[in-house]
Amino acid sequence: MAEPFDIAVLGAGPAGANAALEASRLGCRVVMIDEQSHAGGQVWRAKSAAVLSAPETPETSAGNQLRKAVSQSAIAHLGDARVWQIEQVPEGWSLQILVGGRSETIIAKALVLATGAREFVQPIPGWTLPGVIGLAGATSLMKQALMPPGHRTVVSGSGPLVFFVASEIRRLGGTVAAVVTPNSRMDWIGALPSMCRRPDLMWRGMVWMADLMLARVPIFWRHAVSDVRGEDAVSSVQISKLGPDWTPLRTVKTVTSDSVCLGNGLIPALEAAQLAGLEITHAPELGGWVPKVAKDGSTNLRGVFMCGDGVGIRGASAAEIHGKLAGLSAAEFTGKQVGLQKNRLYARYAAASSFGLAMTALSVPRPGLEKLATPQTIMCRCESLSRDQLLHEIEAGAASTNAVKSGLRAGMGPCGGKFCQTAIARLVASTKGLEEGAVPPHTARPPLRPVPVSALAGDFAYSDLPIPKPAPL
Amino acid sequence: MIRLVPNQSDSIQRAPLVDFTFNGRIISGHMGEAVFTALTRAGVLHLRDAPADGAPRGAFCCMGLCQECVVEIAGNSVESCRQPLSEGLAVLSVTRGKHG
Numbered sequence: 001m002a003e004p005f006d007i008a009v010l011g012a013g014p015a016g017a018n019a020a021l022e023a024s025r026l027g028c029r030v031v032m033i034d035e036q037s038h039a040g041g042q043v044w045r046a047k048s049a050a051v052l053s054a055p056e057t058p059e060t061s062a063g064n065q066l067r068k069a070v071s072q073s074a075i076a077h078l079g080d081a082r083v084w085q086i087e088q089v090p091e092g093w094s095l096q097i098l099v100g101g102r103s104e105t106i107i108a109k110a111l112v113l114a115t116g117a118r119e120f121v122q123p124i125p126g127w128t129l130p131g132v133i134g135l136a137g138a139t140s141l142m143k144q145a146l147m148p149p150g151h152r153t154v155v156s157g158s159g160p161l162v163f164f165v166a167s168e169i170r171r172l173g174g175t176v177a178a179v180v181t182p183n184s185r186m187d188w189i190g191a192l193p194s195m196c197r198r199p200d201l202m203w204r205g206m207v208w209m210a211d212l213m214l215a216r217v218p219i220f221w222r223h224a225v226s227d228v229r230g231e232d233a234v235s236s237v238q239i240s241k242l243g244p245d246w247t248p249l250r251t252v253k254t255v256t257s258d259s260v261c262l263g264n265g266l267i268p269a270l271e272a273a274q275l276a277g278l279e280i281t282h283a284p285e286l287g288g289w290v291p292k293v294a295k296d297g298s299t300n301l302r303g304v305f306m307c308g309d310g311v312g313i314r315g316a317s318a319a320e321i322h323g324k325l326a327g328l329s330a331a332e333f334t335g336k337q338v339g340l341q342k343n344r345l346y347a348r349y350a351a352a353s354s355f356g357l358a359m360t361a362l363s364v365p366r367p368g369l370e371k372l373a374t375p376q377t378i379m380c381r382c383e384s385l386s387r388d389q390l391l392h393e394i395e396a397g398a399a400s401t402n403a404v405k406s407g408l409r410a411g412m413g414p415c416g417g418k419f420c421q422t423a424i425a426r427l428v429a430s431t432k433g434l435e436e437g438a439v440p441p442h443t444a445r446p447p448l449r450p451v452p453v454s455a456l457a458g459d460f461a462y463s464d465l466p467i468p469k470p471a472p473l
Numbered sequence: 474m475i476r477l478v479p480n481q482s483d484s485i486q487r488a489p490l491v492d493f494t495f496n497g498r499i500i501s502g503h504m505g506e507a508v509f510t511a512l513t514r515a516g517v518l519h520l521r522d523a524p525a526d527g528a529p530r531g532a533f534c535c536m537g538l539c540q541e542c543v544v545e546i547a548g549n550s551v552e553s554c555r556q557p558l559s560e561g562l563a564v565l566s567v568t569r570g571k572h573g
């Protein structure tokens with residue numbers, strides 16, 4: 001591309017889109033890149049082209065408002081574009097992006113990373129069966145396709161998402177067989193003071209719960225799905241009672257269902273930050289490992305800013321405000337005057353974060369939950385590696401996620417470790433008697449996303465899926 | 474029964490149905506939806522077999538990260554959770570082990 005952009009924003013969720021809007025409003029040349037076709041991120045994901053019209057929800061109206069603001073701005077919005085490499089260059093930062101099956105380079109003086117989160121799913125027996133999807137994944141399915149995940153669904157997981165998903169399934173015509181959550185009613189009562197800051201969201205949550213109770217959907221408090229059964233796909237699940245630290249105690253019930261949503265909180269997506277070279281620290285209250293980022297989005301890397309849930313799971317409202325802050329900081333870096341505009345946002349950011357962090361505290365798994373994995377439970381889905389196989393490697397000396405990765409290829413499959421490394425790190429920590437903070441995620445390597453094989457015509461074999469190279473120890 | 478969350482499934486308008494195939498079987502889905510949502514609606518959840526142990530797998534993350542939903546279309550591997558459906562699309566499983 002000819003002239004470098006002032007600012008490249010990675011991610012068009014509430015954080016990235018607001019960063020791009022602020023910077024563009026101040027006159028910066030901004031490019032915003034996202035693998036989704038439309039802005040909105042995870043929380044306000046747009047419906048697919050196959051849905052011609054549907055009733056509005058708070059998510060769709062917030063998303064539509066954001067998409068309208070982006071389309072009316074001067075932002076160059078690249079949708080369906082995946083960033084797979086990030087490098088520092090003399091002009092600033094260079095991004096390799098895959099768009100329309102080709103790789104292109106974008107150069108900008110400043111980079112705003114707004115990569116959001118992905119979910120953590122505790123491995124349990126049977127979680128690889130077709131019909132088991134992520135809990136946050138279920139929101140993504142329902143937002144884009146406006147259809148429930150199956151006919152009869154067990155919805156299981158921690159935090160508020162479990163009630164949102166159950167309620168959306170009912171709104172879209174599905175049946176909720178059971179809601180299963182490791183949280184207790186007391187956990188929720190304990191979160192009330194922080195929730196009072198957002199009466200609108202608190203009211204919505206109460207409506208979801210009351211509707212489930214009126215419909216006589218069983219809600220299993222302080223329980224978890226401990227086993228998913230089926231041949232080719234889900235046919236039933238077992239539900240177990242948990243202890244105070246979420247250790248499974250005993251199986252209490254079997255429920256038939258054709259689909260299961262499982263999730264145990266969100267973790268910041270920090271591979272892009274790691275690739276750019278940001279330092280990371282362990283902050284369980286923020287969802288796990290997070291890059292070091294100031295409250296105005298600035299970092300100690302020249303020209304790199306970061307915002308939103310990728311910096312810690314504070315929720316969509318905080319992400320919007322943090323995005324504005326990072327956009328202003330990036331604009332300031334490129335020479336724009338921002339005056340006192342940032343100062344006005346800090347108090348709002350703190351208030352929004354306090355609600356979001358209370359929800360994160362409910363969602364973060366307690367230590368006993370990992371005991372849901374039995375010796376035969378698959379931990380690394382890509383390579384079908386069981387807990388026993390991983391334990392063997394760890395006991396033989398592998399003391400880090402990098403070592404487990406190069407020894408067993410765990411984390412080297414097509415997903416790049418995104419769905420196993422947190423569980424593997426916890427296993428290393430508990431086996432070696434270390435704190436979780438002593439076992440960092442494995443070194444991030446390009447590509448951040450699989451480089452599509454669509455460029456390779458002809459016979460395709462699974463092994464052609466681009467697989468990240470092992471990290472040197 | 475009183476419902477605080479109304480069932481709105483009847484007030485959703487969708488694009489016309491088109492036919493496509495999955496491993497040769499004819500299935501219909503709405504033009505432009507993700508291939509995986511059309512398959513899910515048709516009750517087809519088992520999309521491929523895990524290469525290491527041949528166990529059945531299907532879509533999992535629904536956001537383009539896990540690669541569990543990868544299928545083969547025109548010789549290319551694509552994520553069926555991100556691939557829009559069009560008329561006549563021939564979709565194949567990537568690996569067919571003991572379950573294929």
Ligand SMILES: Cc1cc2nc3c(=O)[nH]c(=O)nc-3n(C[C@H](O)[C@@H](O)[C@H](O)COP(=O)(O)OP(=O)(O)OC[C@H]3O[C@@H](n4cnc5c(N)ncnc54)[C@H](O)[C@@H]3O)c2cc1C
Nearest residue numbers: 011013014015034035041042043083116136308309315316
């Ligand atoms: C699947 C999922 C569903 C969620 N649903 C809800 C919900 O319903 N309600 C709620 O309150 N919270 C939800 N959340 C929490 C979510 O983190 C929100 O708080 C909010 O979306 C965070 O905003 P953000 O802008 O920081 O990140 P996001 O909204 O996640 O935006 C990040 C964007 O970056 C893009 N991106 C990341 N990496 C790349 C790359 N390499 N190349 C190209 N694009 C990239 C992604 O496509 C995404 O659009 C969900 C989270 C997940 C993971």
Ligand code: FES
Nearest residue numbers: 533535539540554
């Ligand atoms: S379901 Fe995970 S990539 Fe499609």
